[in-house]
Amino acid sequence: MYQVLFKRLEGNEELALPARMSEWAAGFDLQAAVPAPVVLAPGERKLIPTGFAMAMPAELEAQIRPRSGLAYKHGITCLNTPGTIDADYRGEVKVLLVNLGQEPFTIERGERIAQMVFQVVPAVSIKESSELPDTVRGAGGFGHTGV
Template sequence: MRSHETVPVPVKRLEGNDDLPLPAYATDGAAGMDVVSAEERVLVPGERAAVSTGIAMAVPDGYELQIRPRSGLALKHGITVPNTPGTIDSDYRGELKVILINHGTEPYKLRRGDRIAQAVLSPVVRASWLEVHELDATQRGEGGFGSTGFGAAEVEPIRKA
């Protein structure tokens, strides 16, 4: 059995949410904790909503809580987190809300207690800018979007019949 480092994260159940489970890992190998909805609502196709979870927390300094989609909801119903990953900063103390969007073709009913997202506690490394006049050269250089994929000679144009 693997040993996992744990980091204590103070969490507060908001009033009226004692019946809901706290975020929890579903299996020993899970990287993300399941987060549940504290509300019932219907998301129609194309609709976005900030869904209540009924909890607030104090993410430790030097960490962030990343909010990610649940793969089953995305595949089966088109329900996802549009700002993936969402970031909960260490100085935020309000209710955790998960922004969901329905990319599916049917309305989706969220029920209280449904698993709606995953939360991953991640260390944060802060950048410090070092302004320079020139950057070091690389093989890629200034090649942007798609520049590491197929070369122009390898791409076959699509022809209409």
């Protein structure tokens, strides 16, 4: 099991730390640490603070993903999804939200706005080569498999 340290930032002591909302949930829900309600107009994007910073082992990354309920009901999602938080980042975790819906959406303090999923990052080395091994697919790209 990996241990991730969380630090509540000043002025956010009453907000819950990220938490799983069910026993087998993959994601930890993140709350908005906005000082006052924030309105996202249709097509608008804003960076929303969470009120915490964290430290995780070098073997992990944290991915920020949308909450399905907000996406389905209101068209609220995350840009650059999944957003990656690297293990060496120590600043406040923030969520880049966008309103793809038809109506303005108000983000309230303490509202669950996204989820964070931790993933193991494999150790990878890069080696330059003048030749690559052949495969059946070869260089077939977008749409190559008929989808």
